[in-house]
Amino acid sequence: MSNDYPPSLNSVDQMVPSPRRVRATLGGRVVVDTTRAVYVWEHPAFPQYYIPVDDIDPSVVSLAKVRADGLARFESGALDSWFEEDEEIFGHPRSPYHRVDALRSSRHVRVELDGVTLAESSSPVLLFETALPTRYYISRTDLNMDALEHTGTQTLCPYKGRTSDYWTVRTPAGVYPDFAWSYAFPLPAVAAIAGLVAFYNEKVDLYVDGRAQERPVTPFS
Known part of the structure; x- marks a missing residue:
């Protein structure tokens, strides 16, 4: 050993x-x-x-x-x-070398897909997690709910807990299953994301303070 x-x-x-x-x-x-x-x-x-x-x-x-x-x-x-x-x-043991931080922010975040705005906010919570891209958690009042369809999907994360909701994205160009998620009761370390919604950076067009972000390549791509 x-x-x-x-x-x-x-x-x-x-x-x-x-x-x-x-x-x-x-x-x-x-x-x-x-x-x-x-x-x-x-x-x-x-x-x-x-x-x-x-x-x-x-x-x-x-x-x-x-x-x-x-x-x-x-x-x-x-x-x-x-x-x-x-x-x-939940899921698998939390690695002692893995860190997750959820920080409130005033950065302007816009999420698009196929030219359709899915979310836009100036008060996101940014979740920083070892080995993963920054996730931008957004209030439901800042979502375009006309483009989102609730699904019954649930997943487990050792660092955040059990998801409560997933959404499929629908645009005139296509249907994209389970592109967004939320935790109603996250683990205490990331309590600030409770009820907020995040999208896979790997699968949407993300703009932070007006700058387009490259789509990262991860196991979720």
Whole structure:
């Protein structure tokens, strides 16, 4: 196990001990309870918890992927819920080297697609997240709701929580599923984005203080 600090987020199978108590439940029962979990970066920037088999209820070990070193990982959805200390986590563990900040701003932001203005605001909340482009969260009163259609999509983010809403964009030129989203009850660290709406920079035309922004290339492109 490497003791490099911080680890290279491009290094697959990098392992770092977690100082947090980690628990998981299934059917209302705690089936994982450990202070010996390790983070393993199987993919860059997205760690997973590996748990000593001795700290897993024997009845659920068969649901896990067990390594020769006695550590085991559960696939997403195999257990009902996961906790770091007493706080529930979503999706995958939060990386100790990943930061998210939500800052109120007076920058002027305009979002367009196919020449249609989708949103325009001078009071956005800017969300800065490690390894991702800045996201611009905008009040619903500043949206062109005639171009947006609510969908039932929900996603999980370890750093922001569970989305409450997604919207498909409709323009005269096409239909674009799930191009915008919102968190009604985000995690406390990004509480400022509650109820606001963001669009994928990768998929829309974004103007900040009158300047066109290049569409970034990310896994969401």
